[in-house]
Amino acid sequence: MIRGRHVYMQFSSHQELTTDQSSHSRNSDQESEPNRILLVTVHHVLYPISVEILHQVFKAYGYVEKIVKFQKSAGFQALIQYQSRHEAVEALAALHGRNIYDGCCQLDIQYSNLCELQVHFNNERTRDFTNPSLPTEQRPRPSQQGFPDPGGLHPFQQPGGPYTQMGRAATVAAAFGGTLPPGVTGTNERCTLIVSNLNTDKTNEDKLFNLFSLYGNIVRIKVLHNKPDLALVEMADGLQAELAVNYLKGATLFGNKLEVNYSKYPTITPAPDAHDYINSGLNRFNSNVVKNYRHCCAPTKMIHVSALAQDVSEEALLAHLSEHGSVVGTKLFEVNGKRQALVLFESEEEATEALVSKHATPLEGGTIRISFSQMQSL
Numbered sequence: 001m002i003r004g005r006h007v008y009m010q011f012s013s014h015q016e017l018t019t020d021q022s023s024h025s026r027n028s029d030q031e032s033e034p035n036r037i038l039l040v041t042v043h044h045v046l047y048p049i050s051v052e053i054l055h056q057v058f059k060a061y062g063y064v065e066k067i068v069k070f071q072k073s074a075g076f077q078a079l080i081q082y083q084s085r086h087e088a089v090e091a092l093a094a095l096h097g098r099n100i101y102d103g104c105c106q107l108d109i110q111y112s113n114l115c116e117l118q119v120h121f122n123n124e125r126t127r128d129f130t131n132p133s134l135p136t137e138q139r140p141r142p143s144q145q146g147f148p149d150p151g152g153l154h155p156f157q158q159p160g161g162p163y164t165q166m167g168r169a170a171t172v173a174a175a176f177g178g179t180l181p182p183g184v185t186g187t188n189e190r191c192t193l194i195v196s197n198l199n200t201d202k203t204n205e206d207k208l209f210n211l212f213s214l215y216g217n218i219v220r221i222k223v224l225h226n227k228p229d230l231a232l233v234e235m236a237d238g239l240q241a242e243l244a245v246n247y248l249k250g251a252t253l254f255g256n257k258l259e260v261n262y263s264k265y266p267t268i269t270p271a272p273d274a275h276d277y278i279n280s281g282l283n284r285f286n287s288n289v290v291k292n293y294r295h296c297c298a299p300t301k302m303i304h305v306s307a308l309a310q311d312v313s314e315e316a317l318l319a320h321l322s323e324h325g326s327v328v329g330t331k332l333f334e335v336n337g338k339r340q341a342l343v344l345f346e347s348e349e350e351a352t353e354a355l356v357s358k359h360a361t362p363l364e365g366g367t368i369r370i371s372f373s374q375m376q377s378l
Helices: 014-026 051-061 085-095 162-175 205-212 238-248 289-294 314-324 348-358
Strands: 037-043 064-072 075-082 099-101 104-111 126-128 192-196 218-223 231-235 259-262 302-308 327-335 338-345 369-372
Touching: 037 085, 051 064, 051 075, 051 085, 051 126, 051 162, 075 085, 085 104, 162 238, 162 289, 192 238, 205 218, 205 231, 205 238, 205 348, 231 238, 238 259, 302 314, 302 348, 314 327, 314 338, 314 348, 338 348, 348 369
Parallel strands: none
Antiparallel strands: 037 075, 037 104, 064 075, 064 126, 099 104, 192 231, 192 259, 218 231, 302 338, 302 369, 327 338
16 A cells, blocks of 8 residues: 555654655655645554544544544555645644644654555544445454553643644544534633632532543632632633533532533642642542543432452441431442442432532542442443
C-alpha cells in the first residue's frame, strides 16, 4: 500500500525527523500531488490510537469515508479516505505536525498514492463509514496491547488550543464507544462553572468537590460568602466542565434543584476563602482517565462503592450509608481481588446525598470511593 512513498517514511526514527523533513523539502514535487486519501504516521505513540479517535480528529475537516490502520516498520500508520480531495488538503494543512495528546502521538501526514481503500470489515482496524452494515471478523486481533492509559497526561496542563481540546474529546468519544455523549460538543473552553440554588445549611466545598470530581479534576471551589447559595467551581479543562454541566444541570442535592452554568470568570483567584484542590489525591482523573470518562453519567439511584476493606460486612456498609436514605438493596462482590459493592437507594436524590457525604470517608480501615453506577438492578 505504500510502494512508491519515500523511504524515510518507512525506516526513519522519530529522532531523525529533522533530516527527513529536509528530504521532504527536496522532493516536494513528488509529494505534493493532492489526493483524497492521506497516509498518516503517528510518532511517539504513548497511548492507544483507535479508529474512533482517528475519526474524531479527522472528521473536523470533512466527511471521512474509510479508515484503515496498521503497524509497519515506520510505526503506527493509518490511511484516511475523505469524500473529496479538497477535504484531505485542508486536513493535511491543519493537522500535519500536530499532537493528538499533549506532548505525544505526533501526526506525520502525506498524500497516499492509492485511489480507493478496500474495506471488508467494520472492526477495530478498518472502518467503512459509508457502509455501516459490513460484518466484523469473527476473531479480531487485539490492537496496541501494552499501552498505558491516557491518564498519564498531566491533568492540569492548560489546553494548547482547539486541537488539544479535540484530543481530549477524542478520548471521551472513545470511552463512550466512538461518539461524544448526547449534548456534549467537545468544543467548550470555559473551565469555571457557577452553581446556584445550593442548600446553604448542608452544602460545603468538599461536598461539591465529591460531586463535580465525577466529571473531571477540580482546581478550586469557592462558595460566595455574600451569596452562600452560589459557588464557583473551576475544573481542569473546558471539556470536563462541559460534562459537569451536561450531567448535573437540574440534579437535586439536599432538596434543592441545582442550576449549573458557565461562569463569566475564566478562573478562581487563589484566596483564603477559595478551597484549593489542584494537588488533591482525591481528584479522580489523575489516573484511569478513559475508565473514569466511561463512568460519567447523570445521578442515578445506584452507587458503586470501591476500595472497601476485605473483611467489611454488609451491616457495616449499611450503617455507614443508610442515614442518607432508604436502601433498597446491596450487593458485595470482588473484582481482581478487590472488595466492592453496589448500593441501590429509593431515589437519585438519596444516592447523591450519600455520594457527596461519604465519598473518601473511612470505613473499617479503608477509605472508600463512591461513584454513580449505570446498572439498572442488583
